[in-house]
Amino acid sequence: MSSKPPVLFIDDEKHIRIANTQTMQLAGFEVNAMERADKALPMLSYDWPGVVICDIKIPGMDGIEFLLKAQEIDRDLPVILISGHGDIAMAVQAIRDGAYDFIEKPFAADQLVETVKRALDKRALTLENRSLRQELDAQNNTPGPRIIGRSPAMQRLRSTIAQIADTDADVLLLGETGTGKELVTRSLHEHSRRREYNFVAVNCGAVPDNLIESELFGHEPGAFTGAKGRRVGRFEHANHGTLFLDEIESMPTPVQVHLLRVLQERAIERLGSNALIPLDLRVVAATKVDLKAASERAEFREDLYYRLNVVTLEIPPLRDRREDIPLLFHHFLLMAGARYRREVPQPNSEQIRLLLTHPWPGNVRELCNIADRYVLLGENVGYDLNTLMQEVDNETAITLPQQVDCFEKSLIKQQLEIQKGNLKNTMEALGIPRKTLYDKMRKYGLDKSHYK
Template identity: 55%
Template sequence: MPDRPATPVIIVDDESHMRFTTGQTLELAGYQPLAIASAEKALEALEQDFPGVLISDIRMPGMDGMALLREVHARDPELPVILITGHGDVSTAVTAMREGAWDFVEKPFAGDELVEVVRRAAETRRLALENRHLRAELEAQQSAPGPRLVGRTAAIAQLATMVSRVSQVEADVLLFGETGVGKDLVARAIHERSRRSGAPFVAINCGAVPESIIESELFGHEKGAFTGAVERRIGKFEHAQGGTVFLDEIESMPLTLQVRLLRVLQERAIERLGSNSAIDLDIRVIAATKVDLKAAAEAGRFREDLYYRLNVVTLLIPSLRERREDIPLLFQHFAVVAATRSSLEVPPLDSAGVSVLLAHDWPGNVRELRNLAERYVLIGSAHDYRLDLLLDGSGADSGELSLARQVEMFEKSLIDQALARCHGRISEACQHLDVPRKTLYDKLKKHGLRAESYRREDGGDKAQPLNA
């Protein structure tokens, strides 16, 4: 795997020998020093989202270090600024820290002392920029209509294409997928992208409503229709007028009720319990199941005619195991959501953590991954941010994937994130990954990635592959 590019460090000092010795110390420690003689020149060299650290002497002609600190933080409050103070200048150092300096070092200082301060500041800067980037992506996703589909694997890209197409037609839809893959989110995405987006989206879990009241829940009833019916009730179908009804776990619907549902689908009309008057419906029905309805129909557990009526358009939602390369991206997405909701920072995810994510079998699919990301943000510090300990004590069976396969998937994930961050600009991605252009092109071909698919105009829509 390629090493991370050297972190740039701007050194501002009017004394040439201090610029030289400080720069040499940091270069030997693996940093990329940029020595500048004045604060004014340093501000000219400071680019937006500068990925490194700034070190400045306090006492300089013209703009001094304190003024530079204030100007830098007016542009970017999260950029670490380390100030160099003279011997015994304690009051100035205290003032600097109060005004937001990351740290200060006192002349004369040891090289290893400076390197350690820079190391901590550089790591903080890296995490701040990573969080900034992830939050920007989250805001962009939230600005688009409906739930976003997060991921870039072929399976999820195909699903995103189908969701886009199906949302523009009026056909009823059947969603098929394992527990936790996000069938409800796909249903909402279809609704929000359709002409019905301004009308209600009514979700009904057919397995959670008691059989004794499900008919009244769906179709409503008139006053006096049965004991306890003290007033008229509008059912879920009628309440969804103009919008979408989502029937989750449709396989759990009682056979007797399936007959009435079939009539609703065919005639687009209902009758409340206790009434003989038909009410016309303008709704779309989206059903979801985790079982093979055709097999259930053949076994007599589901009405065959209802199966064929629902099976106009079927969307298969892939399990997390079928799109492992999306797992790190999805995890980061959910971590940002959890951190934003809780006003916390997103902890760093190291290579060991990525290996755990890729090796786990994810029986709970996206729902399980989301819960893990939330635990990681909220209580991860109590477990040293070890994902194997946060997986409900189950750990991750590293034997499920070979080492070569884990390395391959990790590499693809890093390249994918670099291309997304650089919006498909190859030269920037090469610099970010610290690899030659030819090497990156070879790896793009190997992993089936295309730089063009990451390019977009600022503010444009992003790829929409599944979050749940």
């Protein structure tokens, strides 16, 4: 099968078919020329990857009738109509009927080739989006959180999760910040017999050292100053379910000793109590550092490392599975569209290329944030994807006041777009006085006429 883009050219005049076939073949297209539109219909299908060029004034089925029949097969199939009898009214009606474009004879060869190239790009994007949606639907049919990706690494990860999910083995997750460690843990939980019980997540790096033991193991009244009542700790709350300990490398050494004992004995004592409380739970620990190396530097207990390292799952960074980026971005766009009740803009091939070449230091979390920004701001508010990504890249390099200004400008631009440049409605929506709105628009170079 030819790898050249397919083009179907329909015209009842032989010399026109021959001339335009040669033009498009020289441009690198695979051309099939026909004189009757009805004979071309059987060649079309919902997933046909090409473009149709059809003369309007041809014997039998004319171009407009062919267009309508083609749309019954696939409403998104690009059909370019041509005519030597065209006028403005005919062109407008053709576009309204769903034609991709209308070209009046005689036309320059370059005009035809450029129009076909644009139509083929649109067709390729349409089929890619359909493929992504079908794959997302297939993955969404799986109960529980979805681990999305078609790369070999993600296929192995899903396979391993299925293999170990319904066991009691503790798991150690390795992955950079933003790779989705909690999502993987939730998937383990939801695919296990423990899914009817609690899923409890603790970020060890976010809990102060003097509170972490109470947070994890609970306490009795009077166990320490300020302990007025009994507290059920996270371990006890997760009994029969799953406990997720994120950033385990941040856990203070004395607490690591306590944790090792709990993992070995499957029982806890609340602070201030001597009573053992038996536990039946799975522990999933996550880290973004090499715990083996940390243990060799005496920064993490070696015995705890080996106790946690029963089953290890490694989540690859996004830059190492770039083939998953279009699928993930499409997924996040749909989620953002539903969350913000906005129409989902479809990125073009150049924007997809931009996504594929970005280094993604923030991994999947960064990609999700870009999708949210694209749905909220996007081209409709004067932002292109490149600008949005540059803003994300620069966030860590700018000061807090600059970040506040960037966010404030985005909010004002968003409301100006929603209110179509109406300043009275914009200031009411933002809850600020008219003078404040004028001052900020002047500061950020915003002109209401650009949004009308």
